Amino acid sequence: MRWLAKLRLRVRSLFLKTRVExxxxxxxxxxxxxxxxxxxxxxxxxxxxxxxxxxxxGAVDQSMEECRDMRGVTFVEHxxxxxxxxxxxxxxxxxxxxxxxxxxxxxxxxxxxxFGFVDAALVRPLPYADATRLVTVFATRPDKVQAQTRxxxxxxxxxxxxxxxxAFRSIGAYDVRSGFILTTPEGPQSVPxxxxxxGFFRTLxxxxxxxxxxxxxxxxxxxxxxxxLSNATWQTRFGARPDVVGQTLTLQGEPHVVIGVxxxxxxxxxxEHAEFWTAIRGRQYCWEHRGCRSLEAxxxxxxxxxxxxxxxxLASIVRxxxxxxxxxxxxxxxxxxVALRDVMLGDIRPVLLALxxxxxxxxxxxxxxxxxxxxxxxxxRGREMGLRSALGASGMRLVSQFATEALVLVAxxxxxxxxxxxxxxxxxxxxxxxxxxxxxxxxxxxxxDLRLMAFAGxxxxxxxxxxxxxxxxxxxxxxxxAGLREGSRGASGTTWRRFGAYLVMAEFGIAxxxxxxxxxxxxxxxxxxxxxxGINAQHLVLVGVQPVPGEASEQPGVLARKVAERMxxxxxxxxxxxxDLVPLSGGLAPxxxxxxxxxxxxxxDDFPVRRVGAGYFAxxxxxxxxxxxxxxxxxxxxxxxVIINDTTAQRYFRxxxxxxxxxxxxxxxxxxxxxxxxxxxxxxxxxxxxxxxxVPFDQPGFGLVVRASGDERALFPSLARAIRxxxxxxxxxxxxxxxxxxxxxxxxxxxxxSAWLAGGFAAVAFVxxxxxxxxxxxxxxxxxxxxxxxxxxxxxxxxxxxxxxxxEAAWLVGMGTALGMICSLAAAYLMRRLLFGVQSWDAxxxxxxxxxxxxxxxxxxxxxxxxxxxxxxxxxLRAE
Amino acid sequence: MSKPTDLVQGTLNLLILKVLALExxxxxxxxxxxxxxxxxxxxxxxxxxxxxxxxLEQQGWIEAEWKASENNRRAKYYALTRAGRKVLANEAxxxxxxxxxxxxxxxxx
Numbered sequence: 001m002r003w004l005a006k007l008r009l010r011v012r013s014l015f016l017k018t019r020v021e022x023x024x025x026x027x028x029x030x031x032x033x034x035x036x037x038x039x040x041x042x043x044x045x046x047x048x049x050x051x052x053x054x055x056x057x058g059a060v061d062q063s064m065e066e067c068r069d070m071r072g073v074t075f076v077e078h079x080x081x082x083x084x085x086x087x088x089x090x091x092x093x094x095x096x097x098x099x100x101x102x103x104x105x106x107x108x109x110x111x112x113x114x115f116g117f118v119d120a121a122l123v124r125p126l127p128y129a130d131a132t133r134l135v136t137v138f139a140t141r142p143d144k145v146q147a148q149t150r151x152x153x154x155x156x157x158x159x160x161x162x163x164x165x166x167a168f169r170s171i172g173a174y175d176v177r178s179g180f181i182l183t184t185p186e187g188p189q190s191v192p193x194x195x196x197x198x199g200f201f202r203t204l205x206x207x208x209x210x211x212x213x214x215x216x217x218x219x220x221x222x223x224x225x226x227x228x229l230s231n232a233t234w235q236t237r238f239g240a241r242p243d244v245v246g247q248t249l250t251l252q253g254e255p256h257v258v259i260g261v262x263x264x265x266x267x268x269x270x271x272e273h274a275e276f277w278t279a280i281r282g283r284q285y286c287w288e289h290r291g292c293r294s295l296e297a298x299x300x301x302x303x304x305x306x307x308x309x310x311x312x313x314l315a316s317i318v319r320x321x322x323x324x325x326x327x328x329x330x331x332x333x334x335x336x337x338v339a340l341r342d343v344m345l346g347d348i349r350p351v352l353l354a355l356x357x358x359x360x361x362x363x364x365x366x367x368x369x370x371x372x373x374x375x376x377x378x379x380x381r382g383r384e385m386g387l388r389s390a391l392g393a394s395g396m397r398l399v400s401q402f403a404t405e406a407l408v409l410v411a412x413x414x415x416x417x418x419x420x421x422x423x424x425x426x427x428x429x430x431x432x433x434x435x436x437x438x439x440x441x442x443x444x445x446x447x448x449d450l451r452l453m454a455f456a457g458x459x460x461x462x463x464x465x466x467x468x469x470x471x472x473x474x475x476x477x478x479x480x481x482a483g484l485r486e487g488s489r490g491a492s493g494t495t496w497r498r499f500g501a502y503l504v505m506a507e508f509g510i511a512x513x514x515x516x517x518x519x520x521x522x523x524x525x526x527x528x529x530x531x532x533x534g535i536n537a538q539h540l541v542l543v544g545v546q547p548v549p550g551e552a553s554e555q556p557g558v559l560a561r562k563v564a565e566r567m568x569x570x571x572x573x574x575x576x577x578x579x580d581l582v583p584l585s586g587g588l589a590p591x592x593x594x595x596x597x598x599x600x601x602x603x604x605d606d607f608p609v610r611r612v613g614a615g616y617f618a619x620x621x622x623x624x625x626x627x628x629x630x631x632x633x634x635x636x637x638x639x640x641x642v643i644i645n646d647t648t649a650q651r652y653f654r655x656x657x658x659x660x661x662x663x664x665x666x667x668x669x670x671x672x673x674x675x676x677x678x679x680x681x682x683x684x685x686x687x688x689x690x691x692x693x694x695v696p697f698d699q700p701g702f703g704l705v706v707r708a709s710g711d712e713r714a715l716f717p718s719l720a721r722a723i724r725x726x727x728x729x730x731x732x733x734x735x736x737x738x739x740x741x742x743x744x745x746x747x748x749x750x751x752x753x754s755a756w757l758a759g760g761f762a763a764v765a766f767v768x769x770x771x772x773x774x775x776x777x778x779x780x781x782x783x784x785x786x787x788x789x790x791x792x793x794x795x796x797x798x799x800x801x802x803x804x805x806x807x808e809a810a811w812l813v814g815m816g817t818a819l820g821m822i823c824s825l826a827a828a829y830l831m832r833r834l835l836f837g838v839q840s841w842d843a844x845x846x847x848x849x850x851x852x853x854x855x856x857x858x859x860x861x862x863x864x865x866x867x868x869x870x871x872x873x874x875x876x877l878r879a880e
Numbered sequence: 881m882s883k884p885t886d887l888v889q890g891t892l893n894l895l896i897l898k899v900l901a902l903e904x905x906x907x908x909x910x911x912x913x914x915x916x917x918x919x920x921x922x923x924x925x926x927x928x929x930x931x932x933x934x935x936l937e938q939q940g941w942i943e944a945e946w947k948a949s950e951n952n953r954r955a956k957y958y959a960l961t962r963a964g965r966k967v968l969a970n971e972a973x974x975x976x977x978x979x980x981x982x983x984x985x986x987x988x989x
Contacts, residue, residue, distance in 0.1 A: 006940050023946075024930075027907060027956045030949075031926055034908040037951075067934045 013073045024067055078397070082404035089405060096377060097409070100370050104413030104463060106764060107366030109420035110359040112456045116425050116446045118352045119455075121345060124442065127265050129205025133301045134340040135310070137161075137171070139318045139333045149338055149346060152176060152293035154328070155280060157321060158197065161297070164317050167310035171299040172200030175286075180276055181548055181731060183250035188548040188731050193251075193276035201262070203300050210234070211245040211260030214279040218259075221288070223281035227256035231264040233275040251276060253548060267441035269344040270296065286590065290328035291666060293606075294590060298340060307337045327667075348440055350833045351754055357827075358517060358761045361510050365765050367463060368503050369772045371470045375500060376779050378471040399472045406467035414460045421456070422448050433749045501812055504769075504776045508816025508853060509823055511762070511769040515849035516824040518755070518762035520835055520842060525751040527837030529742070533583060533681035536621035537738045539708045541715060542582055544733030545723060546701035557635060560613055560702040563726050567706050570722055572715055574707040577619030579612040579694075582703035583682050584741050592666035594691060596652045607648070607690050608682065609665055613697045617643075617677055619705045627659045627675030635696040642671040648691035649676045665693050684747050686836050712737045754834065766853070770860050777809050778864040785871065792873040801869040809861035817850050824849075892924065892932050894975060897960065897968040900942060904959035906949060907933055933958060941967050
């Protein structure tokens with residue numbers, strides 16, 4: 001129970017301080033009296049007795065002080081004193097306090113918010129067991145191995161790989177063509193979904209929450225139809241019933257049996273919110289023909305196997321397969337293995353890192369400003385510190401005072417900063433378009449959690465350190481005593497003034513870097529939106545149409561033609577066309593090998609092939625460079641004709657007229673080229689254009705492009721109605737307008753968000769550095785009041801005062817800008833992957849940013865200069 | 881007034897604890913007892929005594945109580961706690977060993 005008694009003592013010392021002091025006083029007084037009594041009893045006269053007693057007792061105050069120290073609560077008492085004093089100081093200087101708190105809050109919130117996303121995307125592990133062992137695998141030509149990061153394989157090849165490989169514990173694949181048609185009581189519905197091989201989830205290391213995943217006998221041409229549900233689908237469509245396994249639902253017109261449900265935290269980047277997962281079963285052209293590559297494979301490296309070993313093993317399998325099936329394989333081929341994490345995160349890593357650096361720079365500026373403020377204040381506190389030292393305060397005590405003040409500022413600033421960060425993350429989250437979320441599902445639901453609080457704690461600690469050391473470093477013994485001298489104003493002011501100047505230079509440098517970065521990103525975004533997609537995107541409507549599988553249908557293509565004709569006859573419609581995949585539809589076109597008829601069978605490449613109807617390019621207003629479009633008759637009979645794009649013509653028929661020549665697409669026979677169209681951007685905006693070919697349409701489902709003569713949105717209802725008139729029960733996706741589709745592209749959204757954020761950082765940094773400069777110049781002018789007054793009294797003109805002040809400011813700004821230029825170039829070089837259509841050394845951006853900064857800086861220093869020049873020298877000197 | 885010759889803080893603690901082992905007493909009485917028992921060699925001043933007493937109280941080896949003293953005035957009486965008794969025994973033994981060792985060297989050849 002000793003600790004209880006000790007605790008009681010401490011608590012008593014803390015809270016009943018007056019009583020404890022009184023007791024101590026009484027105790028020492030008693031001692032003194034007994035001494036006096038003894039002296040009297042020994043025969044001394046009263047005065048002498050008292051004197052002797054006093055002498056024997058020693059210095060009372062000091063013993064009281066030592067007793068107090070022994071009580072062990074001095075530490076707490078001192079801290080409480082410091083705290084009270086700190087609060088009083090802040091109340092007396094509200095401007096300083098608010099500025100410091102605001103700057104800290106801004107810097108902290110920016111960093112925490114961005115780090116939240118960085119953490120979710122880059123730091124957190126993927127939701128698969130032991131994700132570092134997961135890789136994607138594909139075959140590619142040796143000369144493309146370096147550059148290519150993703151590739152497809154065919155199902156037949158996959159089967160060989162699965163059976164023969166020795167490097168992987170398991171391998172699975174999913175078909176990149178996604179989406180099913182679900183039959184619901186309300187009619188057919190298009191739903192997102194993927195087909196996978198058996199053991200796919202086991203490869204990823206994901207265990208179903210309910211039921212099981214596909215077995216080997218549920219995959220293949222004769223397997224029974226089974227389906228797995230995503231966790232969200234199980235909740236919404238089946239009300240989270242525990243007996244969902246064994247239920248059937250109709251996909252693609254066939255009843256599928258539910259065998260399992262995926263866990264809640266499961267996500268797969270390429271899956272786009274897939275609701276249903278089926279096995280690769282039944283009959284499909286692509287799965288039966290080795291030349292059709294529609295799968296992407298994911299594998300788990302076996303224990304102790306490295307990527308290099310896996311590549312070697314796979315490469316030998318690839319060679320074997322190629323020698324067994326020379327028709328379906330280009331030559332020569334080798335295997336490539338890429339970490340799954342890199343594939344999933346590749347796009348966003350540079351963006352996030354760039355944003356994090358920007359936020360970090362902002363925090364640096366905020367800290368620099370706060371240090372400047374503190375240094376300026378500590379000047380005026382020189383006297384206070386000197387007095388304290390003279391009264392016996394140790395250096396540690398003074399430093400602890402600074403630390404306490406810094407603590408109060410940091411605590412309040414952090415509180416605001418965290419609140420700001422929380423709302424910032426929410427608004428950033430709402431910037432994510434649905435397309436982005438499906439590609440980067442881990443970015444959802446980013447909010448304040450323990451990790452972020454820890455990160456904020458680290459930043460706060462660093463800020464605390466900086467803010468304590470800055471004024472503390474100014475403290476030296478001579479300084480402390482000098483502070484006491486009458487009329488002194490921080491005697492060694494020059495060193496610190498220069499330090500303040502360096503700080504401002506650094507600030508300007510950083511602000512310039514942020515301004516330039518924002519400018520470059522903004523330009524990239526602008527250029528991205530202006531990318532020539534080869535069509536006229538204005539007033540264009542896109543509609544997806546799918547007949548329900550299993551229902552009686554006519555020849556493929558007949559339906560599409562009928563619908564297109566009906567569209568074209570509507571009022572307000574200029575033209576209509578159709579294709580299997582319209583531009584920017586986000587789908588991946590299957591690719592086939594291109595070979596000019598008659599040329600040798602080597603170094604063949606495969607490129608995307610699309611199937612289009614007659615009048616498609618006219619509806620898009622794409623430019624037909626040579627030849628013509630398909631005729632209705634050619635489409636109806638799926639004649640062996642083809643239209644190629646300009647890149648294909650340049651590549652295979654350079655210097656000749658391709659019209660009439662033959663080219664093999666995929667397998668023989670060769671097709672006759674009837675037209676050459678200018679390049680269309682079919683994929684994401686920032687990817688370069690590949691060769692492409694367009695063959696006559698022959699699919700059941702299609703995408704419509706409808707050119708409106710006026711506002712396309714007005715046509716939406718009539719379009720949908722007209723389609724249903726042609727054939728009721730068709731599945732319709734959309735309609736959407738092309739301009740909206742372009743805007744919502746993930747790359748466009750990403751560039752837009754980055755540009756906005758960078759712009760925000762740059763704006764804040766700009767304001768902070770200009771304010772910082774103003775502060776430093778104003779302060780320096782204030783320090784030199786006397787000097788200026790003397791100069792003016794001696795006959796200096798106002799102009800020379802201006803020169804003095806502005807000259808100093810100009811030097812600061814000039815040096816800072818020069819420094820900033822160098823750093824900007826470096827930063828832009830690091831950022832080059834994010835830039836689109838603009839060089840990292842873009843002179844215009846650099847010049848603009850520098851000009852903005854310099855002009856504002858000069859304006860900011862004009863105000864204190866004016867104040868200095870308008871000072872009345874007599875008054876100034878008198879006040880000294 | 882005269883500082884106890886070469887009296888280290890730790891030794892003072894030992895003396896105080898020993899004195900209090902006999903009976904509880906207040907600060908002045910402790911100083912007087914130490915002077916008496918050491919035949920006027922060791923004189924402990926207020927500036928050394930009371931901080932030591934407060935420290936010992938803080939560590940829980942003695943406990944304090946306000947009582948009426950011999951001359952009917954209030955005084956703070958200190959008494960040994962059980963933990964204090966143990967510490968006293970330890971310290972005393974250590975002191976014996978230490979002083980014996982020093983004596984061996986000093987009074988030996």
